[in-house]
Amino acid sequence: MTDQTPALRLEGIVKTFPGVRALDDVSFAVMPGEVHALMGENGAGKSTLMKVLGGIHQPDEGRIFIDEEATVMTSPIQAKARGVVFIHQELSLADELSVAENIFLGELPRKTLGRVDWAALYARTDDILGKLNVGFNARTRVGELSIANQQMVEIARALTVDPRAVIFDEPTASLTDAEKVVLFDVIADLKARGVGIVYISHRMEEIFKITDRISVLRDGQYRGTLNTSETDEDEVTQLMIGRSLDLSRNHAHAELGEVAIEVRGLSCGKVYRDISFSVRRGEVVGFYGLVGAGRTEIAETIFGLRDPDAGAIYLDGKEVRIASPIDAIRHGISLVPEDRKGQGLVLGMNCRDNMTLPQVDDMTSSVFVSERAELSIFDHYKDKLDIRTPGWRQTVGNLSGGNQQKIVIGKWLSMNPKLLIVDEPTRGIDVGSKAEIHNLIRDLATQGYAVIVISSEMPEVLHLADRVVAMHQGRIVREFTAEEVTEDSLIQAISGIGGNGAAQADVTAQDAGCSRPH
Amino acid sequence: MAELTKSGVAGVLARQGILIAFVIFMVGFAIANQRFIAVDNVFGVIRSSAILGVMALGVTFVVIGGNLDLSVGSMMSFSTIVVLDLHDKLGPALAIPAMFALTLLLGAFIGFLVGYLKLNSLIVTLGMLSAIHGLTLTWSGGKNMDIADKSGTWFGFFGQGSVMGIPMPILMFAGLAAVLGIVLARTPFGRKVYAVGGNGTAATFSGVPRARVVFTTYLLSAFCVATAGLMQASRSMGSQNTVGQGMELEVLAAVILGGASLLGGSGTIFKTVIGVLILGFIQNGLLLVGLEFYVQYVVTWTIIILAVWLDIAAKRGRLWSPIA
Numbered sequence A: 001m002t003d004q005t006p007a008l009r010l011e012g013i014v015k016t017f018p019g020v021r022a023l024d025d026v027s028f029a030v031m032p033g034e035v036h037a038l039m040g041e042n043g044a045g046k047s048t049l050m051k052v053l054g055g056i057h058q059p060d061e062g063r064i065f066i067d068e069e070a071t072v073m074t075s076p077i078q079a080k081a082r083g084v085v086f087i088h089q090e091l092s093l094a095d096e097l098s099v100a101e102n103i104f105l106g107e108l109p110r111k112t113l114g115r116v117d118w119a120a121l122y123a124r125t126d127d128i129l130g131k132l133n134v135g136f137n138a139r140t141r142v143g144e145l146s147i148a149n150q151q152m153v154e155i156a157r158a159l160t161v162d163p164r165a166v167i168f169d170e171p172t173a174s175l176t177d178a179e180k181v182v183l184f185d186v187i188a189d190l191k192a193r194g195v196g197i198v199y200i201s202h203r204m205e206e207i208f209k210i211t212d213r214i215s216v217l218r219d220g221q222y223r224g225t226l227n228t229s230e231t232d233e234d235e236v237t238q239l240m241i242g243r244s245l246d247l248s249r250n251h252a253h254a255e256l257g258e259v260a261i262e263v264r265g266l267s268c269g270k271v272y273r274d275i276s277f278s279v280r281r282g283e284v285v286g287f288y289g290l291v292g293a294g295r296t297e298i299a300e301t302i303f304g305l306r307d308p309d310a311g312a313i314y315l316d317g318k319e320v321r322i323a324s325p326i327d328a329i330r331h332g333i334s335l336v337p338e339d340r341k342g343q344g345l346v347l348g349m350n351c352r353d354n355m356t357l358p359q360v361d362d363m364t365s366s367v368f369v370s371e372r373a374e375l376s377i378f379d380h381y382k383d384k385l386d387i388r389t390p391g392w393r394q395t396v397g398n399l400s401g402g403n404q405q406k407i408v409i410g411k412w413l414s415m416n417p418k419l420l421i422v423d424e425p426t427r428g429i430d431v432g433s434k435a436e437i438h439n440l441i442r443d444l445a446t447q448g449y450a451v452i453v454i455s456s457e458m459p460e461v462l463h464l465a466d467r468v469v470a471m472h473q474g475r476i477v478r479e480f481t482a483e484e485v486t487e488d489s490l491i492q493a494i495s496g497i498g499g500n501g502a503a504q505a506d507v508t509a510q511d512a513g514c515s516r517p518h
Numbered sequence B: 001m002a003e004l005t006k007s008g009v010a011g012v013l014a015r016q017g018i019l020i021a022f023v024i025f026m027v028g029f030a031i032a033n034q035r036f037i038a039v040d041n042v043f044g045v046i047r048s049s050a051i052l053g054v055m056a057l058g059v060t061f062v063v064i065g066g067n068l069d070l071s072v073g074s075m076m077s078f079s080t081i082v083v084l085d086l087h088d089k090l091g092p093a094l095a096i097p098a099m100f101a102l103t104l105l106l107g108a109f110i111g112f113l114v115g116y117l118k119l120n121s122l123i124v125t126l127g128m129l130s131a132i133h134g135l136t137l138t139w140s141g142g143k144n145m146d147i148a149d150k151s152g153t154w155f156g157f158f159g160q161g162s163v164m165g166i167p168m169p170i171l172m173f174a175g176l177a178a179v180l181g182i183v184l185a186r187t188p189f190g191r192k193v194y195a196v197g198g199n200g201t202a203a204t205f206s207g208v209p210r211a212r213v214v215f216t217t218y219l220l221s222a223f224c225v226a227t228a229g230l231m232q233a234s235r236s237m238g239s240q241n242t243v244g245q246g247m248e249l250e251v252l253a254a255v256i257l258g259g260a261s262l263l264g265g266s267g268t269i270f271k272t273v274i275g276v277l278i279l280g281f282i283q284n285g286l287l288l289v290g291l292e293f294y295v296q297y298v299v300t301w302t303i304i305i306l307a308v309w310l311d312i313a314a315k316r317g318r319l320w321s322p323i324a
């Protein structure tokens, strides 16, 4: 590879934001046909580096070369014209437009007089979607798609042009295994065509499966590049966080207490049917299934965001009606929602105010919000979750993706819930913090809290749960204890007897039956 | 993530763009015309901006909550006519609370439609603009409303009186701004207004009663309108049916000029007050420079649009942006 010229190269990039030196003299190069991983803790500067490359941020210093030709990237449109395609960490699609319009935004095929050639647009889009094996078509409105499918739409954008380089910023954060397989095929295909690929992810298995080299950033500084075949997880982790991680599965099982929540015969249109389960104090129950299996919707029902058609919920043995999140919170339930940007955070608000929002009524001295009480909560979770921000005043939207997720987690942990429901809790979180959050969740259980973990990451479910509930197309198909569960048995259970593919199972659940009233 | 020690001059500029523009503008006019910064002129401007200002305070809550209120102008006409009419029928001591109650009822109605029924606030308040105008005309029978015995009542106090040499309209504007500024910045309710306007879904997921918060912002807006109506009626002791006509746009301009985003979730009472003063001083300055009345409209709105553009450009760090 050394005798080739890089497909793209960054040299001495410096980028500062008020209070943050996000990139400090970083150099980085990608060869044609290479999959180059960019790794680092949350807030290390990975996304910022790629935004500089993609024309979204202008660097304070440094230069960009495409095929060794110095280039100034002034806008994403220009970057794309130069053959640099950027699949963003945070979804950047227009909800009201169709899939086709989103994919070809800014370069819709035209007929005479500038009229959009809809037939060509839809044909080309369906062509691309065919390669991705997804369960929606060119005309679907993006707002109706699940997050995973929206991510697939983002990925489809990489296939519209003949790129020199494609940047994937945490593309798998919200994908399930089946969709990941498709993505990796796409990447292999691009690679074979000599495209240079930058791949950002916190998931070690993926990194070791598909990348050729790994470059590491730490605190905005370049820390080195390793050949994937010559290194291991431990060495990468060392480089990223300066220490090794102990990821052993030795959590103490808590003394199980009374049943904290019991759900009986809960149904919600076509979204889920006849759901019964219970969680005891001190217990962590994992919900595993494909996207669209109904797990998130069950969580939303328990949290008062959705009215069930039938069934009942019992807390501490008493039947309760939870008509709104306000009721849920009053009953001591916390929900870390799956979509941090849409449901978890007010992006324009500062870190502290976001974190204390659900309990702002209780944070008063006389009638005013007590800044001191708020700050003590914020500082506590900032330390505990290692949230990287120049200060509590920082607008949450300016934090790195993983740090935003940590704000959401802190927000709901700080409520000291009796029942904690977490939906994809570690999406976008780095390995070190992930271990920390897992420990926190286990600790909560040990202290006698009941926890429900919804996750598309099998290792996460296996690692955390005392009991695993497997779901398939809106039904609970099996329950496993921690002792009996294995990867294979779980995969079998969630894919149903006939073995449905993910594409088919994907439902835009909101449309089917009982809808979210709020 | 090394902390930066470099002082954020650019940051300050970006945050206080409007304030700086205001200062430059004032200095420019002061050089052009000495009278502009004479104490009596400055007082005069604040005083004549007070009614608009009071209305802008309420609309600030509505806008931060992510909605619009285009009904405030015609609602102010309503309050003015009603309080003048009731003054002679019930006496001032009863007329004022009755007028407040009726105006709040209108606000509650709008708040119900927008907050609980989730109807689009632009449509609702635009509709209410006309509907309330009709209500006012029905009430007055289309005639001007006058207080019969102008010298025999204390009613003129709110518009014409003064306390310790400071005119009442200025005191009321300042007092209400202080109270509402604290409500917005320091109470749980204020925080919730920001949350609902910034991201309504996330607010719901955090247990914030979105409908009730929106409803309350419209009640607050109506309260401010009623206060403005009282000030207007008290100042002139008589009024046409159209006294507040067109003020909804000026109010909105002041709020936006202050830097609140029409998308909701940002803005402060302090900034709105600045916006109100800028607007007042622009109009006053143009008058002193001797521009014709109708040219003033063009110039005023040109300045507003320029200011908003510069503000956004300062935040983005460039004059023109291909993204967002």
Ligand SMILES: Nc1ncnc2c1ncn2[C@@H]1O[C@H](COP(=O)(O)OP(=O)(O)OP(=O)(O)O)[C@@H](O)[C@H]1O
Residues within 6 Å of the ligand: A017, A018, A020, A021, A022, A040, A041, A042, A043, A044, A045, A046, A047, A048, A049, A089, A388, A389, A398, A399, A400, A401, A402, A403, A428, A430, B001
């Ligand atoms: N627009 C911005 N304004 C201010 N600070 C910013 C902005 N964008 C990024 N930062 C800061 O720059 C640093 C690097 O952020 P970046 O998003 O590049 O991290 P990252 O490595 O992608 O992390 P993650 O793994 O969490 O996605 C962070 O401290 C972040 O708070």
Ligand SMILES: [Mg+2]
Residues within 6 Å of the ligand: A046, A047, A048, A089, A169, A400, A401, A402
């Ligand atoms: Mg990132």
